[in-house]
Amino acid sequence: MDVHAWPPYRLRITTPRLELRLPDLTWLDELAAVAAAGVHDAARTPFTVPWTDGTPPERARATFQHVLGTVANWRPEEWTLSLAVRCDGRVVGRQDVSATDFAVTREAETGSWLGLAHQGRGIGTEMRAAALHLAFAGLGARAVTSSAMTDNPASLRVSEKLGYAPDGVCTVAVRGAVRTLQRLRLDRASWEAHRTVPVEVHGLDACREFFG
Structure with missing residues (x-):
């Protein structure tokens, strides 16, 4: 899709198996179907x-609606790039990169989910690696943060493999119950030391101003 008014639609990130991009309506409909089919127990x-x-x-x-809302509410001072992830010709999940005042802090945050039918194949690690490459190599980030419930070992393993370090915990209320959230932080040196996935970024120069 070639949207001249919104260059981020032309941004693509590729790995050996995956393509990540801001979804057009066709990809977004596929992404919605993946969410409908379930992403966790x-x-x-x-x-x-x-x-x-x-x-x-x-x-x-x-x-x-959420993904369209990230486009509608985008500001260079506060943005969320919500990328659909495609593998073997099918949309399989979503990978977000977000930041507030990135031009000042040079710090971004990652978040993601993957359809149940596509878990256990290393896709989660590969799509996070793509997002980290965009943040560090593409946008010049100094650090990237993430978080996961302490009882979510799959997400924590992905972070560990990619070099994140524990950055404290916090208590949150979910479904009326207390849960513990593990904060995680990845600096540039650790990202460099743990890079294993080849990543290419296409179309970034046309939309750099959107990221502050």
């Missing part, structure tokens, strides 16, 4: 906001 939630509690159609609509 319904008995628990790995997210601070329990957006997956609804019915499949509600999850699909929430995903569709």
Whole structure:
């Protein structure tokens, strides 16, 4: 899709198996269907906001609206790049990179989810590696943060493999219960030391101003 008014739609990140980009309506509809089919066991939630509690159609609509909202609310001072992830010709999940006052802090945050049918294949690590390459190599980040519930070992393993270090914990309320969130931090030196996935970024120069 060639959208002249919004150059981030032309940004693409590729790895040996994956393509990540801001989804057009076709990709976004596929992404909504992945969310509807489920991204975790319904008995628990790995997210601070329990957006997956609804019915499949509600999850699909929430995903569709949320991604469009990230475009509508984008400002160089506060942005979320919500990328659809495609593998083997199918949309399989979502990888976000977000920041506030990035021009000053040079610090971004990652977040993601992957459809249940696509988990356990290393895709989560590969798509996070793509996001980190964009942040560090593409945008010149000094650090990238993330977080995961302490009872979400799969997400914590991905962070560990990519070089994140523990950065304290905090207590959050989810579904009316107390949960512990592990904060994580990755600096440039550790990112460099743990890089294993080849990543290419296309179309970034046309939209650098959007990132502050």
